[in-house]
Amino acid sequence: MKKIVALGVSIVLSAELAALSLHDRRFVLWAAGAAALFALVNVRQVLGADDDPPPPPSENxxxxxxxxxxxxxxxxxxxxxxxxxxxxxxxxxxxxxxxxIATGQKQTKDPTAFDATGRTLFGAELWAWVNPNNVAQTGAREPGPGRATLQEILERLEQV
Structure with a gap:
């Protein structure tokens, strides 16, 4: 990018110097304009190369x-x-x-507020299944709460 800008500036300056060396000075403006146009087109091509839209996702x-x-x-x-x-x-x-994420409460900052917010949002019964501090050490054989509980928890999270 820097090379293209430097090239454009040098072309504009050389075009102006060449036009100034002529006796007829009315070509100075035209030569400088053409050189500036050349430089701007090159800069636009370099900058525009990154703006190509991504290809649409395939059906696959x-x-x-x-x-x-x-x-x-x-x-x-x-x-x-x-x-x-x-x-x-x-x-x-x-x-x-x-x-x-949904409530903005962080357990590490204020565990009491985290727990209170969870109980308020879910109720005591559902909060027991969301609370990260309620992990059972011997729960290998106990059944999980089931699909209905998961659905109720997700619905309450969506309402926040």
């Missing part, structure tokens, strides 16, 4: 995106209906992160 990419979303959703539903250990390992961190 859209299908793959939809399949990925469907797969992740099915995995979430499966984990919600399996054991509490799966819920604690996979769903609880995701739900707690989404809750923190």
């Amino acid at each position: 990419a859209l299908e793959e995106s939809l399949r990925g979303w469907l797969s992740r959703t099915q995995t979430l539903i499966h984990r919600s209906e399996s054991t509490r250990a799966d819920w604690d390992r996979h769903l609880r961190p995701m739900l707690a992160r989404r809750f923190a």
Whole structure:
């Protein structure tokens, strides 16, 4: 970019010097204008090269995106209906992160306000499944809360 600008300035100056050396001075303005136009066109080409619009996504990419979303959703539903250990390992961190983002509360700043906001938003029963501090150490055999609980939690998060 710097080279093109320097080249444009040097072309304008050389065109003006060449026109000034002539006896007929009415060509000075035309020569300087043509050289400036040349420089601006080159600068615009360099700057315009980055502004090309990205190619539209192909139908294959859209299908793959939809399949990925469907797969992740099915995995979430499966984990919600399996054991509490799966819920604690996979769903609880995701739900707690989404809750923190949606409400702006950070557990590390004020744990009491974080807990109070969670209880207010979800109620005591649902907050027990979102609260990141409620991980059971022996929940490998206990059943998870199920799909209905996950749906209710996600609906309340959407309302924030």
